[in-house]
Amino acid sequence: MINWNDIDVKGKTKGTKKTTCPSCSHDRNKKTDPCLSVDIDNGVAFCHHCSDYSIKESEQKESPYILPKQDWSNYTSLSDAMVKWLEDRRISQLTAIELKITEELHYIPQANKEQNCIVFNYFEGQTVVAKKYRSGAKHFAKSKDSKSIFYNINSIIGQETAYIVEGEMDVLAMHELGIKNVISVPNGANDNDNQWIESQRYLKGVKRFIIATDNDTKGIELREKISHRLGKYRCEFIEFKGKDANDDLISGELEQSIKQAKKFPVGGTYTSNDLMDGIMDLYRNGLPKTLTIENKSFGTDFNKVFSPMLGQVTTITGIPSGGKSNFNDWYVINLINEYKLKGSWFSPEHSPMELYQTNLIEKVTGRNFYEKQGGKRITEEGILEYNEWAKDKIYLTDCEDGEAPTWTWLMDKFKEQLYSYGINIFVIDAFNKVILPSGNKLDAINDVMTKLTHFAQSNNVAVFLVAHPTKMRKDEKTGLYDIPTLYDVSGSADFRNQTHNGYTIHRMYGGQDKAGIEIEQCTLFINTKTKYNFQGQIGNR
Numbered sequence: 001m002i003n004w005n006d007i008d009v010k011g012k013t014k015g016t017k018k019t020t021c022p023s024c025s026h027d028r029n030k031k032t033d034p035c036l037s038v039d040i041d042n043g044v045a046f047c048h049h050c051s052d053y054s055i056k057e058s059e060q061k062e063s064p065y066i067l068p069k070q071d072w073s074n075y076t077s078l079s080d081a082m083v084k085w086l087e088d089r090r091i092s093q094l095t096a097i098e099l100k101i102t103e104e105l106h107y108i109p110q111a112n113k114e115q116n117c118i119v120f121n122y123f124e125g126q127t128v129v130a131k132k133y134r135s136g137a138k139h140f141a142k143s144k145d146s147k148s149i150f151y152n153i154n155s156i157i158g159q160e161t162a163y164i165v166e167g168e169m170d171v172l173a174m175h176e177l178g179i180k181n182v183i184s185v186p187n188g189a190n191d192n193d194n195q196w197i198e199s200q201r202y203l204k205g206v207k208r209f210i211i212a213t214d215n216d217t218k219g220i221e222l223r224e225k226i227s228h229r230l231g232k233y234r235c236e237f238i239e240f241k242g243k244d245a246n247d248d249l250i251s252g253e254l255e256q257s258i259k260q261a262k263k264f265p266v267g268g269t270y271t272s273n274d275l276m277d278g279i280m281d282l283y284r285n286g287l288p289k290t291l292t293i294e295n296k297s298f299g300t301d302f303n304k305v306f307s308p309m310l311g312q313v314t315t316i317t318g319i320p321s322g323g324k325s326n327f328n329d330w331y332v333i334n335l336i337n338e339y340k341l342k343g344s345w346f347s348p349e350h351s352p353m354e355l356y357q358t359n360l361i362e363k364v365t366g367r368n369f370y371e372k373q374g375g376k377r378i379t380e381e382g383i384l385e386y387n388e389w390a391k392d393k394i395y396l397t398d399c400e401d402g403e404a405p406t407w408t409w410l411m412d413k414f415k416e417q418l419y420s421y422g423i424n425i426f427v428i429d430a431f432n433k434v435i436l437p438s439g440n441k442l443d444a445i446n447d448v449m450t451k452l453t454h455f456a457q458s459n460n461v462a463v464f465l466v467a468h469p470t471k472m473r474k475d476e477k478t479g480l481y482d483i484p485t486l487y488d489v490s491g492s493a494d495f496r497n498q499t500h501n502g503y504t505i506h507r508m509y510g511g512q513d514k515a516g517i518e519i520e521q522c523t524l525f526i527n528t529k530t531k532y533n534f535q536g537q538i539g540n541r
């Protein structure tokens with residue numbers, strides 16, 4: 001590994017730089033050939049001539065992780081039994097040596113004793129940052145409080161393509177076949193945010209991902225989650241004949257399986273043949289699933305009135321203090337809960353963040369946060385329970401350094417969160433709190449709406465955009481305000497034209513209508529637009 005400090009980036013402090021390689025340039029005929037690509041921002045470098053690489057040490061002073069004992073380098077040989085075990089799985093000794101597989105007696109909780117284990121050493125550069133132990137009976141243990149990072153992460157530094165598999169044995173199987181740019185998720189089908197955040201600097205340079213998770217329900221779910229974070233447009237996937245890469249290696253079918261990598265259906269141009277899987281699915285299973293709500297508090301007909309879909313933008317309007325934000329928060333929380341999704345809020349009107357969380361706590365638990373008349377107050381245990389539920393589902397975004405947010409900043413933030421946390425629903429409350437690009441206002445709104453709808457569609461996420469209406473007309477006779485529609489959203493008709501869906505929340509305070517009929521005090525939900533007929537009817541309430 002190249003020492004980061006030996007790299008000469010000619011004083012550059014940002015972006016990327018091509019320069020000579022401290023490992024090989026002095027031995028080459030072309031001594032000045034800039035064969036080393038340096039990614040200064042992410043602190044990684046890769047030599048296209050000798051394949052050596054460099055990782056800049058993290059500036060973080062205190063590591064939140066515990067490093068396992070660095071004893072792998074003294075390691076010389078595997079036991080005959082271990083070599084035999086690997087051979088049964090068609091893994092050669094050469095692969096075991098190249099991936100620095102070791103063997104140790106380790107305590108296995110399921111067996112409640114020490115057992116002989118194969119050890120997968122998780123290297124980051126030349127440091128073992130985690131160890132995973134696997135016993136003969138396929139029980140696993142992991143080094144305590146170690147870093148959560150993909151297995152074999154060094155292998156993808158400087159690579160255009162990376163394969164992602166579901167277990168360490170699958171990395172070995174792919175490596176055996178000569179595919180060396182392959183990493184594995186560290187916790188099997190259990191996706192977690194940390195592994196993505198810790199591996200980000202290495203994944204950033206990769207252009208194409210081939211996802212090769214297990215051929216079972218959990219593996220397919222994991223494939224969806226991984227492609228969601230990385231962006232489906234740059235992902236392909238492999239469907240194994242057996243359960244996983246190692247199974248197909250044993251049966252001799254791995255090469256064939258890999259050759260048949262498929263693209264995810266997103267964007268671009270398609271023939272009916274490309275779309276056949278989707279067409280047959282519609283024929284057999286009917287119209288696509290919309291996001292319906294089980295919670296009976298929404299009323300029995302709510303799903304007939306309105307149901308959005310992932311991949312769509314929904315614009316919410318209503319007279320100020322009419323309860324639109326409140327309703328939308330409650331609605332989104334129910335979607336998150338019922339579909340096991342993750343939501344991100346950008347709601348600068350509701351700063352500070354702690355205060356806003358108390359608001360969400362009340363909606364999730366149905367209890368009062370503060371002491372007040374009527375209803376029960378949440379207990380401290382209740383708050384901790386909420387945190388257990390919310391900590392990997394609810395994400396709040398604050399403006400940085402008190403600076404006013406621009407749309408470019410917010411869209412970048414969303415892309416970042418999509419990768420780091422796998423967010424499915426983004427809430428923007430409200431449109432006018434984000435600064436429009438300068439110039440013609442109509443053009444700027446058109447541009448933002450185009451970017452938002454494209455972001456939702458290409459990443460299959462739902463965006464809920466709260467937008468205030470222009471000053472609403474008051475009927476002189478009845479004293480009632482007109483109910484705003486998407487055409488009343490201030491600024492542009494593009495809200496109506498570009499959004500996929502819309503709804504209005506309108507509070508009726510009582511009184512009499514034009515015909516003199518008494519109006520009940522209530523809050524109305526009005527569908528103002530749905531993209532497809534099967535999602536509900538405009539005007540329904």
Ligand SMILES: [Zn+2]
Binds near residue numbers: 022025047050
């Ligand atoms: Zn080199």
